[in-house]
Amino acid sequence: MRAVAATDRDKLEKAPTKHRKIGAYRVLGELGRGGMAQVYKGLHETIQREVAIKELLPDAQKDKESLSRFHREALALAAFRHQNIVTLYDLVEKNDSLFMVMEYVDGPTLQDLIKDGYLPPDVAAVVGARIASALDHAHFRHIIHRDLKPGNVMLTKTGEVKLMDFGIAKDVDLVALTQQGMAVGTPAYMSPEQVTGVQLDPRTDIFSLGVLLYEALTGTRPFQGRTAGEIFAKIRDGKYTPLAKAAPHVPAPLANVVKRALEVSPEKRFPDAAAMRRELDLFLAHVVKVSHPALLMGFLHQRQKLTETEALAHLTHAELGVLKENAAEQRYRMPTGKLKWVAAVVLLSLATATGVYLTQDKWAPVVEKKVADQPAPASPPAPTRSPGKK
Incomplete structure (x- = not known):
């Protein structure tokens, strides 16, 4: 986040953070700040609920567009009732300042996790x-996010995924805040429609989700350049290293989902977010044998973002043991060595033809073991008995 302006900092320092009261909420500390807003951790003292309080900074309140965006984000969040979208509790106005009181999400951002290394395919697919x-829920309410990126996605310590920051969301039923033809968003995650300034529809978010998944699976963004102009040109032309080449460990069905989401033409992408979700769920049905929250909690524990005590508040010792064992076997790393690569390609080809996939946390180690060990042929089946005979 950018450093806050000196005038804003002076005004904030006049009221000690931990002694501030905002409506029914007591401020506990600072969570972060950006060029437009400051975020605190707070507590509703009556019901003992932890919250996140987002304050529009004084200079931003003087800017009509920033003020409109803040109100628009509040209106968007107020309309949502979805477990994967952060919940808005209240909008408070105090001493000429505006505050959004939201659900407090205790966990890392997807951006933080990617910095520590790319995600395993099953975890990335769940996210x-x-x-x-x-997005399907938001699009149904005619809201386009327009700024989907890893920094706006969080994983909770209970294995949930939360989409946040609808600050530049566009309500297709309202007049746009920005001028026609002006690009709005984070350059590397924009859709071709955003960079060329044409009319947007919900499929712009599908493209951005494809960019996000590509980065989660490889650790790098598909569209890179020294300037925003270079990035925009690559996005417009669809020039990026195919996922199959950038991350050969990713199963073909998942790679195909990402490829379709990254189509330059909106007509070639998924028709809506629900269709993309169904494809991801179909892939997950083949590869994940535990609950999705348990899988994410196991991953967070492996990445040291979740303590064993926190994990055992929701998982049994047996469940956590299985997740630890799986993590120890493959350590969420790309397989190395020619033998693994050749065997993996063969198995992925068979999987594509038959529709049967190994779980991500076992497919590479199992490949190596089966090729090396060559198990003995199975013994012939026992003779069948006639019905009624013992």
């Missing part, structure tokens, strides 16, 4: 499916 579900 993608949950975001697609959230």
